[in-house]
Structure formats: C-alpha cells, structure tokens
Amino acid sequence: MSTRQTGERVSQLDRGTAESTHLADILAVNFATLMAAVLPDLPASAIHVLRESATLGITARMRVAANLMRLHGHGDADTWSRHPSDTVRGWACYLIGSDPGRSLEPALDALRPLADDAHFGVREWAWLAIRPQVAAEPLRALAHLLPWSVDRSPNVRRFACEALRPRGVWAAHITLFKQVPQHARDLLEALRCDGSRYVQDSVGNWLNDAGKTQPDWVRALCSAWQRQHADDPANRYIRSRALRRL
Known part of the structure; x- marks a missing residue:
C-alpha cells in the first residue's frame, strides 16, 4: 500500500467511515479525531480529555x-x-458495560x-466491557451465560x-x-466438542489459564475427555491447546 493509500486509510478510520482490519488498525485510531467527527457538537473540553488520554492503554481509553x-x-x-x-460500536459496548442503571444480567443481554x-x-470489546462486573460476581455471570454455550x-x-x-x-x-x-465444569463440558475453531481456541485458552494455578485439575479433566472423546478432532484440539506449556 502506498503512502497516499495508507494516509487515506487512517483518515477513514479516524472519520468513522471504515472498519479496522487488524489489531494495528484498532490501536492506531485517533479517538479525539473520531469522536469529533462522530459528535461534532461535543465541547472542546471533552475532545481535550480524549487527547490527554492517548497515553493510556486501549481499554482505559x-x-x-x-x-x-x-x-x-x-x-x-x-x-x-x-x-x-x-x-x-466498541464505545457502545462500554456504554452498556459501565451503565450504572443496568445490573449484570440486563447488561449481558444488551x-x-x-x-x-x-x-x-x-x-472483543463486548466481553472486555463487562469483565469488571463478571469478575466481581463470577458465579452469577456463569449462571446467566451457561445457556449461551448452546447458542446457534x-x-x-x-x-x-x-x-x-x-x-x-x-x-x-x-x-x-x-x-x-471446577465451578465452570458445566460450561466447559457444553463446549468440549464444539465444531467452531473460534470457540475451540477459547475453551483451550480457558483451561490453559486454569492450568497455571490448578494444573492437576486441568490434566485430570483432559484425561477424562481423552477417554470419552479420543476420536473427536475438536476435543483433541482443545486438549492440546489446554495442555500446552503445562
């Protein structure tokens, strides 16, 4: 891509007329310029706050x-x-996730x-935006999200x-x-042979996370799955991802 094309691409992202195509795009968006384009009636003081926040991490911004x-x-x-x-649309996620008028379940549904x-x-913004509430009440979130594990x-x-x-x-x-x-065993069992690689990666990463503090439990679960689902390629992939570097 030429310098001119690159400049036009950045301009489109900052005007809100194009979508990002990769993480570098996402991180390169100038929030102050974008919000001024999206909300031209916003006071200059608000745009200044966004410019000042440019040194923060992306989730904080x-x-x-x-x-x-x-x-x-x-x-x-x-x-x-x-x-x-x-x-x-990511800002919309954070509007929902930080809405003081929504409790956990209505926020998840929104x-x-x-x-x-x-x-x-x-x-990604959708789950990151609600993560503080989920982390504060994980069993409540788990109960609400468990039916989502069989969504189409x-x-x-x-x-x-x-x-x-x-x-x-x-x-x-x-x-x-x-x-x-093991609190999340029902969720993991529901997804243990999921046909989507996108989901498989998440399940494997979930277990790999857990393995950093409870490696024996993760190994035992994967051993049980190996006995039950030895010929299932999805489960085999999940187990491999779960046990990497464990």
Whole structure:
C-alpha cells in the first residue's frame, strides 16, 4: 500500500467511515479525531480529555470515551451499536458495560448482539466491557451465560467462554476460577466438542489459564475427555491447546 493509500486509510478510520482490519488498525485510531467527527457538537473540553488520554492503554481509553459520551448526553448505546465504525460500536459496548442503571444480567443481554457482531474487534470489546462486573460476581455471570454455550452462533458461545476466562487478555483476573476452576465444569463440558475453531481456541485458552494455578485439575479433566472423546478432532484440539506449556 502506498503512502497516499495508507494516509487515506487512517483518515477513514479516524472519520468513522471504515472498519479496522487488524489489531494495528484498532490501536492506531485517533479517538479525539473520531469522536469529533462522530459528535461534532461535543465541547472542546471533552475532545481535550480524549487527547490527554492517548497515553493510556486501549481499554482505559475505551472507558474514557464511553464516559464522555454519557456525560455529554450521548449515552444511548443502541444508536452507536449500529455505527459503521467498529471503534464506535466498541464505545457502545462500554456504554452498556459501565451503565450504572443496568445490573449484570440486563447488561449481558444488551451486549449479546454486539457479542455476535460481524467484526472481530467489537466481539472483543463486548466481553472486555463487562469483565469488571463478571469478575466481581463470577458465579452469577456463569449462571446467566451457561445457556449461551448452546447458542446457534459460535460468536455467542465463544463470548460465554471468553467472558469467564480465569485470566483473560487485557482484563481483570477471576480469582475464584483460578483457584476453583471446577465451578465452570458445566460450561466447559457444553463446549468440549464444539465444531467452531473460534470457540475451540477459547475453551483451550480457558483451561490453559486454569492450568497455571490448578494444573492437576486441568490434566485430570483432559484425561477424562481423552477417554470419552479420543476420536473427536475438536476435543483433541482443545486438549492440546489446554495442555500446552503445562
């Protein structure tokens, strides 16, 4: 791609007229420029806050953006969940996840369409946005998400697993599942032979997370699965991913 094409690509991302195609795109979006384009009536002081937050980590900047939108009367997540920009739809995730008027279950239900978004980045923002609440009440979240493990959409099934990972990525750890991973046995059993590689990766990573603190439990579970599902390629892949470096 030429320098001119690269410049136009960045401009489209910052204007909110194009979607990112990879992680580098996501991290390169200028939040201040994008929000000024999306919300031209926003006061200059709010845009200044976004510029000042540019040195923060990406998840912190997502929270700042959502808080500013709510503070200035643009907190309707439904509006932004349909925006052409995946970053703006990510802000919608954080508007839902940080909404003081939503308890855990309604927030999870509101995030469900975004968990099934066509864009990979939005699907990540969906679970990251609600992770603090999930980490605070993991068994309550587990009870609500367990039926999602049999949803028709692999994106929704993956959300159920990823949101509850003991360690996760860019997210608070769930101490209970690090110490007592067997609490999530029903969820893992529901996904143990999932036909989607997207889901398989998440299940394998879940168990690999748990194996850092409870390796014997993970080995025992994988041994049981090997006896029960020795010929299943999905389960074989999950076991291999779970036991890597264990």
